Amino acid sequence: MAVFVSAVEEGSLVGAARRFGLSPSMAGKHVSAIEGELQARLLQRSTRTLKLTEAGSVYYKHCKKILEAVKDANTEVRETQENVRGLLRIAAPDTFGTMHLGPIIASFLEMYPEVSIEILLSDRYIDLVAEGVDLAIRIGKLQDSDLVVKRLAPCRMVYCAAPSFLNQYGMPETIEHLRKAPRLAFTGGVSPGDWTLTSPDGQMHIIDGPVRLASNNMQMLLSAALTGAGIAYGPSFVFGGSISSGALQLVLEDYKTSELAIHAVYPTRRHVSLKLRRFIDHLAVQFGRTIF
Numbered sequence: 001m002a003v004f005v006s007a008v009e010e011g012s013l014v015g016a017a018r019r020f021g022l023s024p025s026m027a028g029k030h031v032s033a034i035e036g037e038l039q040a041r042l043l044q045r046s047t048r049t050l051k052l053t054e055a056g057s058v059y060y061k062h063c064k065k066i067l068e069a070v071k072d073a074n075t076e077v078r079e080t081q082e083n084v085r086g087l088l089r090i091a092a093p094d095t096f097g098t099m100h101l102g103p104i105i106a107s108f109l110e111m112y113p114e115v116s117i118e119i120l121l122s123d124r125y126i127d128l129v130a131e132g133v134d135l136a137i138r139i140g141k142l143q144d145s146d147l148v149v150k151r152l153a154p155c156r157m158v159y160c161a162a163p164s165f166l167n168q169y170g171m172p173e174t175i176e177h178l179r180k181a182p183r184l185a186f187t188g189g190v191s192p193g194d195w196t197l198t199s200p201d202g203q204m205h206i207i208d209g210p211v212r213l214a215s216n217n218m219q220m221l222l223s224a225a226l227t228g229a230g231i232a233y234g235p236s237f238v239f240g241g242s243i244s245s246g247a248l249q250l251v252l253e254d255y256k257t258s259e260l261a262i263h264a265v266y267p268t269r270r271h272v273s274l275k276l277r278r279f280i281d282h283l284a285v286q287f288g289r290t291i292f
Contacts, residue, residue, distance in 0.1 A: 001063045003030040004042065008060050012050050034059075084275045085114035091128070091136040095218040096237055096262075097121040101137075104286045108279060115275055123188045123216070128267050134276050135266045137283075139235065147265050150280060153287035155260040158236050159197070159251040160243055164228035172231070172251055175205045182230035183207070188216030195233050198256040205255075207233075235260060262287060 006016035007027065017027035028045075035042055042056035052060060092101055098121065105117055120126065120133065128136055128147065142149060159178070172178040175197075183195070195207035212230045215221055218238050225232040226242060231251055242248040264280050266272070 001034070002067060003027050004034055005060065005063050005067060007031060007043065007050060008052060008056075013045070083114070084112040084278050086273070086275055087116050087118060088135070088275055088279055089118045089120070089133045090279075091120045091122065091126045091131075091133045093137065093139060094121045094123050096137065096139060096235075098219065100237060104283065107286070108282050111282075112275070112278065128265070134273075135264055135279065138263050138265050139237075140260045142263060142265070147267060148269050150264045150284070151261050152264055152283055153262045155262055156236050157233060157257040157260065158239050158243065159231060159233050159257070160225065160239050160248040161231045161251055162226055162228040162248055163246075165225075165230065166249060166251075168228070171249075175199070175207070175252075178207055178231065178252060179209050182212035183209075184221045184224050184230045184232040185211040185214045186216070186218050186221055186234055187214050188218075196258060197252065200254055237262070 003016050003020060003022070006019045007013050010016050010019065013027045013031070014024045016022075017024045020027070022030075031043060038055070038059070040055040040059075041053050042059055044051045044053060090101075090105075097119065101119065105119065109115060109117065120131075126133060126136055128134075137152075139155065161181075169181060170177075172181055185195070196204060197207070198204045213221070213224055215224075218234055221232050221234065222238055222242065224230070225239070226247055232239065232248075236243075239248055243250060264283055266276065266280070
């Protein structure tokens with residue numbers, strides 16, 4: 001199409017050939033190929049002149065619009081890659097996103113006013129490619145996949161309870177005390193695992209037995225723990241603020257708990273848009289300032 005349009009604008013196949021670095025015969029073959037596909041003559045050629053046929057005039061007008069649309073599309077995509085602009089679709093676990101992502105996303109939008117963000121908060125496993133998600137934040141042990149993973153921050157599991165609960169039931173001092181205490185358990189994780197901890201002598205213990213309250217919403221468990229309903233077990237990004245303020249207290253803090261990590265996960269290293277690279281960098285900086 002581009003050779004055909006150039007031939008019309010240059011007034012000759014020689015001029016079109018010169019524009020594209022082709023031989024005149026090759027430029028002629030480009031036009032002949034289109035004519036053969038359309039079964040219509042587009043140009044009347046002579047040694048000195050080149051004129052559009054009626055069909056050629058119609059085709060020329062459409063080709064100009066198509067080539068301009070292609071040029072605009074190419075320009076827009078290049079600008080998207082080279083400038084921080086456009087839509088980012090982000091997925092994150094429900095509680096983590098609710099508690100920690102709002103200010104981070106707000107500051108990113110303030111830095112880059114031509115970016116818009118759509119965020120999907122869910123504790124289910126999200127297929128980034130199938131659901132058109134640019135980046136997901138995932139916590140804990142990741143499944144093997146072809147996705148690109150960037151570690152953002154550490155996190156650990158904690159056992160904690162409100163002072164009112166500990167005043168009533170006493171601070172657990174042994175594994176058996178912990179097993180007998182009312183427990184608040186999360187059920188909605190992708191890979192929830194057991195309540196585990198390792199004693200100072202290196203022995204690992206699994207805390208089993210009846211659960212007083214089970215929920216697939218970690219913020220509900222946080223609220224229940226704050227009111228003294230029992231001992232909660234969960235990530236420090238949920239309970240850390242309340243522990244720091246004294247509203248909750250660590251239980252068996254001499255025992256070691258599971259270490260997690262917070263990751264940014266995205267589909268490929270190739271052709272990553274500038275807006276996504278900047279957002280990943282922003283996450284790394286912001287999480288680097290936070291102790292979960």
